[in-house]
Amino acid sequence: AQSVSQHNHHVILSEAASLELGCNYSYGGTVNLFWYVQYPGQHLQLLLKYFSGDPLVKGIKGFEAEFIKSKFSFNLRKPSVQWSDTAEYFCAVNAGTYKYIFGTGTRLKVLA
């Protein structure tokens, strides 16, 4: 069965620090990968997605993610975080079915 692991449950950073959130999935075939963000009190919004091609994907708000097939990973990065990036971040995988599998989320707090 597919699964998604986000090992960092809580991350606290100062503004301007670099961010990397881990995401690992278990599925041997072709996958589509996503990162979503949920700002406090709001619904999930799509940050970026990977279907195929260049494994380095750029999304909105300066976020990017790198797909490393050999490591079954899709880590999210941002070179310099801002206070407004405080949110919960979810990784999700879709393996050609109608269902997405979501990770348990990583809560990011950015200190001003």
Added chain:
Amino acid sequence: NAGVTQTPKFQVLKTGQSMTLQCAQDMNHNSMYWYRQDPGMGLRLIYYSASEGTTDKGEVPNGYNVSRLNKREFSLRLESAAPSQTSVYFCASRQGQAGEYFGAGTRLSVL
């Protein structure tokens, strides 16, 4: 553009009461989904509808029923609410393999 609209935004129920959560999307998407979000557990799929006229169980379907009324609307019903169903419920829709669009959520408390 409304996107995905959920009603109500908040609801408090007593154990044993029933209610229906409504969801409508105006993007002409084929697939619609109901998730629940609980602290530390991420989003878990309750039911989904791959297309109008079809519904399927997700990861945590017990205690829920759904109706795909038409292409736009996908409702979630709790027949006899239990405290374990206290959660935030999100509806989502999707076309093909693109990312999902989420509604604003319904915060439900069952006392």
